[in-house]
Amino acid sequence: MKAIIDTKTAAKTLRMMILAGIVIILAAACDRRGRDGRDGRAFLALEWEVDRPDYIDAGTPDIPPTFEWGRSYRAYPGWYTLYYEGRFWNGYANALYAWEIEYEIWEAEGERGGYYYDGEDGPDSYFTLIMSPYGPVVDEYVTKMAATTDGSGISETNDAITFSVEKEGFGMHVTYRKVEPRERD
Numbered sequence: 001m002k003a004i005i006d007t008k009t010a011a012k013t014l015r016m017m018i019l020a021g022i023v024i025i026l027a028a029a030c031d032r033r034g035r036d037g038r039d040g041r042a043f044l045a046l047e048w049e050v051d052r053p054d055y056i057d058a059g060t061p062d063i064p065p066t067f068e069w070g071r072s073y074r075a076y077p078g079w080y081t082l083y084y085e086g087r088f089w090n091g092y093a094n095a096l097y098a099w100e101i102e103y104e105i106w107e108a109e110g111e112r113g114g115y116y117y118d119g120e121d122g123p124d125s126y127f128t129l130i131m132s133p134y135g136p137v138v139d140e141y142v143t144k145m146a147a148t149t150d151g152s153g154i155s156e157t158n159d160a161i162t163f164s165v166e167k168e169g170f171g172m173h174v175t176y177r178k179v180e181p182r183e184r185d
Contacts (some may be wrong), residue, residue: 001172010137037110040122042172043072049132054130058082072126075104085181088133097133098181101132127172135161135176 029088044062058065059081063073085098130152164173 003137006116032116034113034116034118035185036113037119039110040108041124042057042075042077042105042107043073043124045070045126045128047128047130050132051086051133053084053131054086055081055164056084064090070128074104076087082129083179083182084131086133094134096181098179099131099135100127100177100179101131102175102177103129106172129174 046056046058046063046067058067060075060078062075067073080102080103082103083098084097084101087094087096089095105127108125110122111119113119160175160177162173162175
């Protein structure tokens, strides 16, 4: 008789353990917290206008020393300083020029997920720095974006031209300065 009781107790304990396991599995499956969206990625391209620079120091390892003009390279958030110099025919003589560009890039954050939904991914952003002997060239797209975006704009002083663009959580802040050409070995 004692063996029958032990078998009944063991079977009851086994059923309780299986039931507890099912409850734990169902509870874990019902936790419907969605994933957070990934941050958007930023891309940077270099272009030139009027005359191609003779020397460029991109100031970031994101742009390789030998790069393709106009190609967008993955750029990571942060502050960078790009330097370029060259010479061009101004109608009378070869004129030397050198410009330094300080720029900051940031990315759009992904949306946080919540219960029963996944967060949206942040949008990818593409920026182009255009180099010219006469200084920065702000293309029509950037100008329109700056004019229609809160907190963005273009300002000019005697020694620097600054513009910033921010849209949907991503953006770029750029300051161009005319500098003396560097002495290089």
